[in-house]
Amino acid sequence: MVSNPGIPGTTKNLRPADLAREHGLSAQAVRNYEQDGFLPPAERTPTGYRIYTELHAVALRTFLALVRAYGHRTAGAIMNAVHDDRTDDALTAVHRGHGQLLRDRETLNAVRGAVDHLTTATVPGDPADPLPRTIGELAHRLGLTPATLRTWEAAGILRPVRDPATGYRLFAASDVRDADLAHLLRRGGYRLADIAAVVEQIRTAGGTSALAAALAGWQQRLTDRGLAMLHAAAQLHNYLAQ
Structure with missing residues (x-):
């Protein structure tokens, strides 16, 4: 008081x-x-x-x-x-x-885990993937709007497949991973174009230096915020x- x-x-x-x-x-x-x-x-x-x-x-x-x-x-x-x-x-x-900070730390750890398996990551539509998510389900999981995910798709960050019967977007395990990474980096202030470049590196496994730098930078931001x-x-x- x-x-x-x-x-x-x-x-x-x-x-x-x-x-x-x-x-x-x-x-x-x-x-x-x-x-x-x-x-x-x-x-x-x-x-x-x-x-x-x-x-x-x-x-x-x-x-x-x-x-x-x-x-x-x-x-x-x-x-x-x-x-x-x-x-x-x-x-x-x-x-x-504090809850958001904890979620950010958990997401960062999840992305690091995904990086460890870059070369074995599954692709959308692979039978080994879990059941794909709709745009509404993925938006709810991230606490975002479907419009935001459509913007990320337009920027090349997400590449969902389409259900041949309905035409609806379907997000596989690798899309969820990319969305998690995009959500993390957006909170860190990264531009959509930069995030798209990092995500493309994950897809192609052609080099992870930019990804490592981004994750290290975000780790420091989390420490500073804490x-x-x-x-x-x-x-x-x-x-x-x-």
Whole structure:
């Protein structure tokens, strides 16, 4: 529970510029963060100037740490929840972020396992494949929309076969592997054209240097994000204790 920042005489008064300077921000950015509910409301002087306190400085550090860990939207939602006394909602957002990080790690491990078997990977339609998935089933598995998978197909990332009777797309085991890889790399900020090139290397087994570099880079991103989450959690705990 964050205490009221407006108790006279208990804290040092700070200006927006004082808070902004620590983080290389503009004073207007600090005012905007307050307006959006990411900082607690500030007291005002008789002439209308904002009076910030050390509590606002802690709130700003917390918000920016959350941005680095979870992104701007989630960070804002967490701070809004805290200031509305919805602590459980704030913690739920934090836990969702940790859950996504765990899923990313699991996907990365799965892709590494697929790389180990590049030369023996099955092809769509091979009798050894599991039953193929429809576009709706694959989209549900990944938490995406069918439209996204169609975009990936147009980019050359996915190459489903068509059911001769219905014309519907059918995704075999190797397509699921390629979709997992595409989903992983998209979250890492890779362009569709770059992902298509990596997937083609898997298909042809003509070289895995680009794939290895991509996986190593994403591993580092996961490590950095995990450390950022630890730091953000400490900042949030400190803020809630104010």
